[in-house]
Amino acid sequence: MDATSRKTTQKLVKLAEDVVAQASAGRNPAVEVPTRSLANVRFNEKKRIIELGGDKQKRLFFNVAQAKKFMQTFLVGAACRELIAEGKTTSIRDLYYLTKHTLGKTKQNTFEEQEESDPIIEDLEVTVDALREELHLFASNKGNLVGEITLVDSGDTIDARRMGSGGWGVPSIVEADVIQFKRHEAKFVLLVEKDAVFRRLNEDRFWKKHHCILIHGGGQPPRGVRRLVHRLHDELSLPVYVLVDNDPWGFYIYSVVKQGSINLAYESMRMAVPRARFLGLSSFDKERFGLPDNVTIQMTEDDERRGKQMLAYPWFEQKPWRREIERMLKSGVKLEIEALSSMGISFITDEYLPKKLREGDWLE
Amino acid sequence: MSTPHMIAPRTPRGREQAAPADRQLDLLPLPSKEEEAAAAPPSAPPAAAEPALAPAMAVPDGSAAAPPKRRATAEQMAQKQREISISEFFTKNRHLLGFDNPSKALLTAVKEAVDNSLDACEEAGILPEVRVEIGELPGGRYRVAVEDNGPGIVKAQIPKVFGKLLYGSKFHRLKQSRGQQGIGISAAVMYGQLTTGKAAVVVSKTGRGRPAHHFEIQLDTRKNAPVVLRDEEIPLEKDHGTRVEIELVADWLHGQRSLTRYLEQTALANPHAAFTYLRPGAEAIVFPRASSEPPKEAVEIKPHPHGVELGALMLMLSESKARGLGAFLCQEFSRVSSRLADEICDRAQLPRTRRPSSLDRAQAEALHRAIGETRIMAPPLSCLSPIGDELVRKGLINFLSVTEADAPDPEAGGGAEEPGRGRGGAEAAEERAPDEPPDPEVARIKGQTFFIATVTRPPRVYRGNPFQVEVGLAHGGNWPADRPIELYRFANRVPLLFQRSACGMTDAIVKTDWRNYLLSQPKGALPVGPMVLLVHIASVWVPFTSESKEAVAHYPEIIKEIQLAAQECGRKLAAHIRRRQHADYEAKRRSIFELYIRELAHSLHGLTGRPEDRIEKKLLALAKGFTGGEEDGRPERVENEEGEEPPARAPSPPEDEAE
Numbered sequence A: 001m002d003a004t005s006r007k008t009t010q011k012l013v014k015l016a017e018d019v020v021a022q023a024s025a026g027r028n029p030a031v032e033v034p035t036r037s038l039a040n041v042r043f044n045e046k047k048r049i050i051e052l053g054g055d056k057q058k059r060l061f062f063n064v065a066q067a068k069k070f071m072q073t074f075l076v077g078a079a080c081r082e083l084i085a086e087g088k089t090t091s092i093r094d095l096y097y098l099t100k101h102t103l104g105k106t107k108q109n110t111f112e113e114q115e116e117s118d119p120i121i122e123d124l125e126v127t128v129d130a131l132r133e134e135l136h137l138f139a140s141n142k143g144n145l146v147g148e149i150t151l152v153d154s155g156d157t158i159d160a161r162r163m164g165s166g167g168w169g170v171p172s173i174v175e176a177d178v179i180q181f182k183r184h185e186a187k188f189v190l191l192v193e194k195d196a197v198f199r200r201l202n203e204d205r206f207w208k209k210h211h212c213i214l215i216h217g218g219g220q221p222p223r224g225v226r227r228l229v230h231r232l233h234d235e236l237s238l239p240v241y242v243l244v245d246n247d248p249w250g251f252y253i254y255s256v257v258k259q260g261s262i263n264l265a266y267e268s269m270r271m272a273v274p275r276a277r278f279l280g281l282s283s284f285d286k287e288r289f290g291l292p293d294n295v296t297i298q299m300t301e302d303d304e305r306r307g308k309q310m311l312a313y314p315w316f317e318q319k320p321w322r323r324e325i326e327r328m329l330k331s332g333v334k335l336e337i338e339a340l341s342s343m344g345i346s347f348i349t350d351e352y353l354p355k356k357l358r359e360g361d362w363l364e
Numbered sequence B: 001m002s003t004p005h006m007i008a009p010r011t012p013r014g015r016e017q018a019a020p021a022d023r024q025l026d027l028l029p030l031p032s033k034e035e036e037a038a039a040a041p042p043s044a045p046p047a048a049a050e051p052a053l054a055p056a057m058a059v060p061d062g063s064a065a066a067p068p069k070r071r072a073t074a075e076q077m078a079q080k081q082r083e084i085s086i087s088e089f090f091t092k093n094r095h096l097l098g099f100d101n102p103s104k105a106l107l108t109a110v111k112e113a114v115d116n117s118l119d120a121c122e123e124a125g126i127l128p129e130v131r132v133e134i135g136e137l138p139g140g141r142y143r144v145a146v147e148d149n150g151p152g153i154v155k156a157q158i159p160k161v162f163g164k165l166l167y168g169s170k171f172h173r174l175k176q177s178r179g180q181q182g183i184g185i186s187a188a189v190m191y192g193q194l195t196t197g198k199a200a201v202v203v204s205k206t207g208r209g210r211p212a213h214h215f216e217i218q219l220d221t222r223k224n225a226p227v228v229l230r231d232e233e234i235p236l237e238k239d240h241g242t243r244v245e246i247e248l249v250a251d252w253l254h255g256q257r258s259l260t261r262y263l264e265q266t267a268l269a270n271p272h273a274a275f276t277y278l279r280p281g282a283e284a285i286v287f288p289r290a291s292s293e294p295p296k297e298a299v300e301i302k303p304h305p306h307g308v309e310l311g312a313l314m315l316m317l318s319e320s321k322a323r324g325l326g327a328f329l330c331q332e333f334s335r336v337s338s339r340l341a342d343e344i345c346d347r348a349q350l351p352r353t354r355r356p357s358s359l360d361r362a363q364a365e366a367l368h369r370a371i372g373e374t375r376i377m378a379p380p381l382s383c384l385s386p387i388g389d390e391l392v393r394k395g396l397i398n399f400l401s402v403t404e405a406d407a408p409d410p411e412a413g414g415g416a417e418e419p420g421r422g423r424g425g426a427e428a429a430e431e432r433a434p435d436e437p438p439d440p441e442v443a444r445i446k447g448q449t450f451f452i453a454t455v456t457r458p459p460r461v462y463r464g465n466p467f468q469v470e471v472g473l474a475h476g477g478n479w480p481a482d483r484p485i486e487l488y489r490f491a492n493r494v495p496l497l498f499q500r501s502a503c504g505m506t507d508a509i510v511k512t513d514w515r516n517y518l519l520s521q522p523k524g525a526l527p528v529g530p531m532v533l534l535v536h537i538a539s540v541w542v543p544f545t546s547e548s549k550e551a552v553a554h555y556p557e558i559i560k561e562i563q564l565a566a567q568e569c570g571r572k573l574a575a576h577i578r579r580r581q582h583a584d585y586e587a588k589r590r591s592i593f594e595l596y597i598r599e600l601a602h603s604l605h606g607l608t609g610r611p612e613d614r615i616e617k618k619l620l621a622l623a624k625g626f627t628g629g630e631e632d633g634r635p636e637r638v639e640n641e642e643g644e645e646p647p648a649r650a651p652s653p654p655e656d657e658a659e
């Protein structure tokens, strides 16, 4: 067992020992879980990332509202300890099935659905201060990469220039012990929101012409993709460009890549790319590129609410961002990246992106 | 569902069946304002007053130019004008007596006879034993027979009792009884005769050693007089009692449900009576006596001065044999002392020696006004005989037991699925039972738990008539919790089965805010919940809205009393529901914690390697201390099992570290 695993195991055992000790002393067993909520995240102006604050919540066992979560926390803890001991890694979905079972003779289960177990895992991560990977867990794989780089994945050399139409699947765990960068000619990283756009650009060999690494995260990029982008930026000093839909959700994805999410604020340090550049789609692109009217989509009430919320985010405080969001809200419509196809199937590859990059038409 | 047929039909099919009677009845009471207006526009002369002068029908609309032709002279009409006998009137207006359709006729006939039997027994101080038989005859005919062990009827009276409308012993007195008009049983006889042509058969015996009389009686509707077809003495084994048999056309299929309901509810409100019910095509039902204590005897009283109307007063004055006004007031009314009589006479400016029959209309009016202005003690309340808290309770328990045992209602739609839910509830109650303080108001009946509360209000007076309200409720069992409650209305111990929405009793319950008592209640409707609510009004004169005695009029005094009683019952119910919720919550909480403790102990064992059962024991001991949902207070006393290792002083190292 390696040092990290030993250390993680110790942390888990300590948490359990504390509970046994409290129970033996006749106290209501409690664990302190750092609060993962908007109220307890701070935007670090200097680092320009979202950080977790110092607030902690006492989770008591003998408390009707907290008992179940308390029990679940240790259920997950025990399962992780076992995984570590056996040297196995599993997905959080697997862990859900691993720990789900019926309680006594009731119709209740330890977990009713994965939505219930995922936050418990996150709770455990922050409580014992261990990364998900250190608990031998990973989220589902989602996201692919192609481009001018050769890397090693679990000992296998991957030439990302020769990955066919689908690209190399980015694993959930991309730490240096699993993934090493070998050689690259890339000048930047282009992270696109959608698989479809990724396929278009890959088919057109955009990355070859413009010497870049092309990645998509299938919507909100998973931790593996974000961590990898962070490493590419950090270790290879590559600028990161983000291409998302022109709607509040797209902007949100960009903001998560840039300064981290509220939910995983405790990992912002190793995930966020504060200098990520927003390449598009801009609220002004429709006019600039003369897109037809019929490609827009009406905003829903949800979109509007979200958009208004964003105006309050400190990282969208600067004037250009306000203009972007206000413009979107005012027009009442949104625009998908695919809308660019109305100008020609490879318009995005041949005209849109080159023009944007050439003219430095992005936001930071 | 526990008591399928006592509950108002709920399945679509059931509703169809019950509807005809209800619907037609609801149209009965006086035409609404709109109807009246439609029938006679204000400008038009009353149609009936001058039919000959108002031939509007003959003239096409708008062509009023042609002078109307006279069709009948006053003289011609005079030939047609003659007295209408009461029987003729009711033959045409049979709905007024509850004989509007064949499905209801059955119930009404039984009800009139049974009510009479119960009245007679009560008056004679006999514990009633009533037998109801329905026999099927060919051609949609049925024979209704009701037999009692009452005091019997003397030979000379039998023909008039059964063969003359408006003949009875109860109209002219003020005493709480089921019958009050003297119409009931003769109307049933008349209906039978109208539909089948058959005479009623009556057998009555008034005491041991006396002969039983067997009569066959018809009713001459023109004259409203009895016609005796047969009169003979027959041997009869029982000492006393009356049996009446009436053949009538009826709709058994649709009528049986309300008949059963009537008998169930009658048994409920008369726990001192025993009933046997024989019916076609189904097993007999026996309602045993729930109490062998006969009801308190209701004493006859004189009318209270404040209850008398001017017309009635004038009639009394003209018929009085008293020599002076003072004596008249003292003799004819209750609560009038001679001093008070003087006060009234003075106020009316009439000498107390004045002969009552000599008063003219204006003087009578002055007297009436003077009575109204004088403070008079409330009427004596001995005339009332409420069921009483204890017996309402016994009645409810008996009712729940009997109706349950009865054959399940094939139409109780959701019935099949409900027992599961209900049984679950009953089990939970069982589990709780050991550490729950015994609740005297909770009864376990047929494996189900019911909460029973009763309230008897003190007597009150409306328009000079004493009355008293009782309310009882049974809550729980496996009755559906998402349907309106069952409201059972009673007047002088007689169930009121029809015209629910026209009844002041319903109104009082609907206008009570049951949400205060933890039941849900849609606006303007009965509350929703697994509950039967019984409302009883006992009075010397129940103000019914019509002769069929199906709905009680909306007197504010009565409505207020019902509401006060309902509220009192409701408070008891709310306390019970709260207790139960708390107990449920505690039990659930405890069992959930036990499950979590097992899980937690297992996980902690996996993490620390400490023995699982020890951890579990510790946590279980702790669980006992943490009651009432407090957040992180220490339990008052921690029981550390004897001989247990001291609390984790030297934690055993995790296995991994030993590597």
Ligand SMILES: Nc1ncnc2c1ncn2[C@@H]1O[C@H](COP(=O)(O)OP(=O)(O)OP(=O)(O)O)[C@@H](O)[C@H]1O
Binding pocket: B112, B116, B117, B120, B148, B150, B151, B152, B153, B161, B167, B168, B169, B170, B171, B178, B179, B180, B181, B182, B183, B184, B185, B186, B187, B242
């Ligand atoms: N089973 C019976 N035993 C003894 N007396 C009876 C019996 N049935 C009827 N009577 C007598 O016959 C009278 C007439 O009965 P009937 O039902 O016609 O009128 P009622 O009961 O006085 O009033 P209502 O019209 O309200 O029923 C009663 O008042 C009672 O004195």
Ligand SMILES: [Mg+2]
Binding pocket: B112, B115, B116, B178, B179, B180, B182, B183, B184, B185
């Ligand atoms: Mg009667």
